[in-house]
Amino acid sequence: GAGVSQSPSNKVTEKGKDVELRCDPISGHTALYWYRQSLGQGLEFLIYFQGNSAPDKSGLPSDRFSAERTGGSVSTLTIQRTQQEDSAVYLCASSPGTGAYEQYFGPGTRLTVT
Amino acid sequence: GQSLEQPSEVTAVEGAIVQINCTYQTSGFYGLSWYQQHDGGAPTFLSYNALDGLEETGRFSSFLSRSDSYGYLLLQELQMKDSASYFCAVRRNTGKLIFGQGTTLQVKP
Numbered sequence: 453g454a455g456v457s458q459s460p461s462n463k464v465t466e467k468g469k470d471v472e473l474r475c476d477p478i479s480g481h482t483a484l485y486w487y488r489q490s491l492g493q494g495l496e497f498l499i500y501f502q503g504n505s506a507p508d509k510s511g512l513p514s515d516r517f518s519a520e521r522t523g524g525s526v527s528t529l530t531i532q533r534t535q536q537e538d539s540a541v542y543l544c545a546s547s548p549g550t551g552a553y554e555q556y557f558g559p560g561t562r563l564t565v566t
Numbered sequence: 567g568q569s570l571e572q573p574s575e576v577t578a579v580e581g582a583i584v585q586i587n588c589t590y591q592t593s594g595f596y597g598l599s600w601y602q603q604h605d606g607g608a609p610t611f612l613s614y615n616a617l618d619g620l621e622e623t624g625r626f627s628s629f630l631s632r633s634d635s636y637g638y639l640l641l642q643e644l645q646m647k648d649s650a651s652y653f654c655a656v657r658r659n660t661g662k663l664i665f666g667q668g669t670t671l672q673v674k675p
Contacts, residue, residue: 483661494653494667495609500660508662543608553597553616553657557608 454478456558458544464564465534473529473561477546484527485555486519487543495543501527502549534565568592570666572654577672578644586639586669588654597657598630598637603668604650612639614657641671649673 457476465471477484486498497511501521512518516534521527531538541562545555570590578584588598597616601609615621615630615637627640641648651668658664 485663487665495655495665497662497664500662502661508660545609547661549661551661553599553614554611555663557610559608 456544456546456556458542458558458561460561461559462562462564464566467536467565468533470530470532471534471563473531473542473544473563475527475529475544475546475558477525477527477544478556479525480548481546481556482524482549483547483552483555484521485545485547486527486529487545488513488540489543489560490540498529498542531563534563536565539563539565568656568664570654570656570664572652572666572669574667575670575672577674579674580644580646582644583640583642584644584671586641586652586654586671588637588639588666590635590637590654590656590666592656592658592664594658594660595632595635595656596659598628599655599657599663600626600628600639601653601655601665602650603653609653612652644673646673646675 482503484501487495500508516532519529541560543560545557547555572588599614600612603609613628625642630637653668655663655665
């Protein structure tokens, strides 16, 4: 079946603009995660959705970042008033549920803020 | 707080064996995962340890000692294609993963 997909693959935006990044998880996966990866660095946890539970937003770096997940499937990560330090690859992953230990990653969205 | 430590770089030759260590400090520990990431690619799952001991999957093995808050990834019969970054990640009881900074493995001919 299809894997996790993300769009756009690349996004260049001007400082101060808002951006929306999209993630389509694997069908049937109830858990969805967003991470941020700066060049040569590890994966920084941002937010985690599990079924109908309240999302774990503990990793969002500021109130400019928000995410939603509609219908338990597609998720959108929104960054408002982008800053240059927001430039990174944003990765989405999904898994069958909390009890599953393997996360399946999408190809990521490379965000460049100029 | 929570932290994971792993070496930043490791170099080995084709056919050799290499071990990448990971020490962690976290609450709500549930298990230790390992992911591989090639340049420009997405992380892919390699292995997971919830209990102490060794898990073997082909050329790759992973070990966990919960009492020592320590684990390692062992790669045998190294191939050039194994050149990549390797991340350990603590899985918390909520399902959340906390990743280390990664170890860049360079395999030389």
